[in-house]
Amino acid sequence: MTLSKQEMPNQNYLFETEQALHYDIKEQVNQLFASSTQATFLEEHIDGITHKFSQDFLTTLDANTNIDLDSLLGKFCESQIPVKPANVESYLKYLGNNVVAHSIHTSSPQFIGHMTSALPCFVRPIAKLMTAMNQNAVKIETAKALSFCEREALAMLHRLIYNLDDNFYAQHIQNNLSTLGILVSGGTVANITAVWCARNASLGPKDEFLGVEKEGLAAALDFYGYKGAAIIGSELMHFSFDKAADLMGIGTHRLIRVPTECNNRVNIQALRQAVAECRAQNLLIIAIVGVAGTTDSGGVDSLAEIAEIAQEANVHFHVDAAWGGPLIFSEQHRHKLAGMERADSVTIDGHKQLYLPIGIGLVFFRDPHIAKAIEKQASYTMRKGSFDLGKRALEGSRPGMALFLHAGLNLIGLKGYEFLIDEGIRKTQYMADRICTMPEFELLAEPDTNLLLYRYIPGQLRELAVKKQLTEIDNQLIDQFNERLQKVQRQIGRTFISRTTKTTTKFGKEVPIIALRAVIANPLTTEEDIDAVLNDQIQIASEIAISDFLKASGKL
């Protein structure tokens, strides 16, 4: 796509040529920007081409093409920006052939290995509208109505979580001193923001001390008489907490990962003990984290019990419900989240089970004033007392993603989200039941929500597996086989399942097991699709087995 060095304009060009080039460039750039009929025509022309890309992309069943990574990366090795604007049509053709063609069909009903899904059809037009409006949510002067619209959407979810009364919301929903929630780019920033608020609130200004914000962590721990700080949660906490502990100067060794039971829930007794040990070691516990939907298996901690411990210890209770939060929409399943309403802060991802595009994380606060602990100002913007949403946020400039959230809550509604959640869990149970009836597979745990861990058992080991007589070496062989199976399946690209390594299976902590990991959230995924994915794995496994046999017998 780009010009080689030899084609770069030469400084010795004749004056006329330079002039002509300049005029040419000016014309081309103006054409891209102008709000004239000509520009509208160009935009509609581009829209026609990219619309076709989108439609083809959205209707392709395969998970991805079978191009290997080495060939693919070879297509993206140009390090020079082209001198002149590329021809629009050739660039789009290039984009279609090289990028769109080899992207992952995250919305395919048979791509059931990551926390992706088909999205409701309104998100695509809204994406275009959002980009046309190009509001910057950092301040009211660049996001007037959107700032209030965002606050309304956040209040709606806040109410769903905390269920406080009409007066509370009347008082806080559009009060510029209150922060019911913050819209961020994803769950990681949401979790970091929550821990940041918790840290600053617990090491705030006191007497002559100006607080951790101004004086730093070492001085704050010193002033308050702590030997260090810690965050406590399940060993299955998302790795964003490692980032938080590192970034905030706490240190990842002080991210205390408490063992889980084989249902993937944190061991409450061990959690209580971890709290006691921190106290004994004179460590400030910045937050206790409950997980509502672990990334690797969808497990939900016993939030009510954790809330109890946090309350007794007078410690900030954060719930990472990035994945599982939307269970709250379901009358049938919301009991699994009991205790979340006692959290000081809650993370929910908009781009997971709220079925919105990637780039929407949400953090909610029980206390509408806790986020004051991270407030910043600047004279050119973010003025005190203003409605500028960027005053209390890790991020600065950010897009109007609230449009998606507001549209989702209204166009899908409580009952629509309930239906989506219930269906995902129902189909996951279907898959679990299917796996139990198939000799080729072993279910590794009953699913808590809509993530499923299982593995393939090669033929010669099935009897031992059924009799529960697998040795450690057998398990290693099975692990190797499953890793290969997942990689080959991904490479072929017809269907997709992800994999993870589990230490909380029935085999105990000492035997890490490689698990196949299904995530069933896509409303387009049917029982037939689930069967097709499993059958695809059986077929691939048999091909691997035959190829191994031929290799072993010297015939290949």
Add this chain to the structure above:
Amino acid sequence: MTLSKQEMPNQNYLFETEQALHYDIKEQVNQLFASSTQATFLEEHIDGITHKFSQDFLTTLDANTNIDLDSLLGKFCESQIPVKPANVESYLKYLGNNVVAHSIHTSSPQFIGHMTSALPCFVRPIAKLMTAMNQNAVKIETAKALSFCEREALAMLHRLIYNLDDNFYAQHIQNNLSTLGILVSGGTVANITAVWCARNASLGPKDEFLGVEKEGLAAALDFYGYKGAAIIGSELMHFSFDKAADLMGIGTHRLIRVPTECNNRVNIQALRQAVAECRAQNLLIIAIVGVAGTTDSGGVDSLAEIAEIAQEANVHFHVDAAWGGPLIFSEQHRHKLAGMERADSVTIDGHKQLYLPIGIGLVFFRDPHIAKAIEKQASYTMRKGSFDLGKRALEGSRPGMALFLHAGLNLIGLKGYEFLIDEGIRKTQYMADRICTMPEFELLAEPDTNLLLYRYIPGQLRELAVKKQLTEIDNQLIDQFNERLQKVQRQIGRTFISRTTKTTTKFGKEVPIIALRAVIANPLTTEEDIDAVLNDQIQIASEIAISDFLKASGKL
């Protein structure tokens, strides 16, 4: 839009009604998701409506409507999520009337007060395509081609900044151990990421010490024998560095803001002294920050001199070129950035002078391995040795914004960006010249790039202003007048200029001056638009003056 509590479904409903509701919801949700002809029809219907919104929005000249904030926020006070999916047409009508109508026309040629602009027409179709593809750039399994495409676009800008040789790029562009840059949500996360890398690299593992990442900041400073840590830069550093200093446990008091001269560039002598003082106080200097385009005035520090100081002190040199970085495209202006190529890290915003939608920040590293200092892994993803871009990043899941960047670099090209930069600076000079000829205004500083600071001088003070005989009280009156002028102008909404408070004017540090702040980046802004904005201010000022006179004389 939402249903009241009384309309929420009652648990005592008859069984048949519940069933009917469930069926109804199922139909509606499936219609939103299905990849059928019916769904395509619905999507196209929505697209037709939102397309009309976009076109109207993009062709409106006014900066915004004159609705006051109190009336506007009153429209967004619903805290209950509607029970059933809203009717698509009514919702879109609501959205158009309440959100789109009262959003800010950031692309208007007469909205020249913030770092916004009209965008090239290809970004809107690409936004839709990006959302249709919904890749998650965190890992290769959900962003196959896009991961490589992103790396290519980052390498192109890296080369523009650092201008290293072909071999270097051949070695690193698609090497999964190398990180030439990271695409983030904005300049704030870019700056935080740079400081994070610098901190972790300078307090890394040594002997028995496992490094700041694992052991925390207090232990690291202790091990390395420092009394504290600091970041040094100009007093005009962006407030994202306050966030970085707070978040990372350094403390904002240790964010050392060195005075600037009246050209808004950091005083080099004072900077040198700050470094010496940190040394004397036994503080670790994590980074020295050079600013290339201050947020309030567009000033560019003497980067080469700062590079020299950083090199002598053996300290990480970061350049915040969020705004000014793209000056590098301009043969005429890139000399202002001389020294940036010596930076260890550089921030550039895609959504500022790369003319891409909000949500694109970029950080580049001279050393392709420095970002290893922040690397994290997780067993379910982010595997060591993989191409997962999320291994080295503050954020986790994030959208395929690289599509915009890649398209911008190719479809605008080196010369296209040069034209845009040159034009912005040329028109800013035009505005400065106009202001100098108009008695109503006073230019507060010659512009370095394309930001302009000036103020309105009320009639009765003009003579004193010209004679440079304004007293402190006069300046206070002028300040009050300009603050009011800016607020009234914003409220009326025909045109827009922002405001800031400056302490680096000719009046000296002790007299903070309220300045009107113009940002000229929009290619649609013509000389006539600039005249129109200034004339609008003159008209508003005269109306304010008349109203004040009438009030004072008791006639109002």
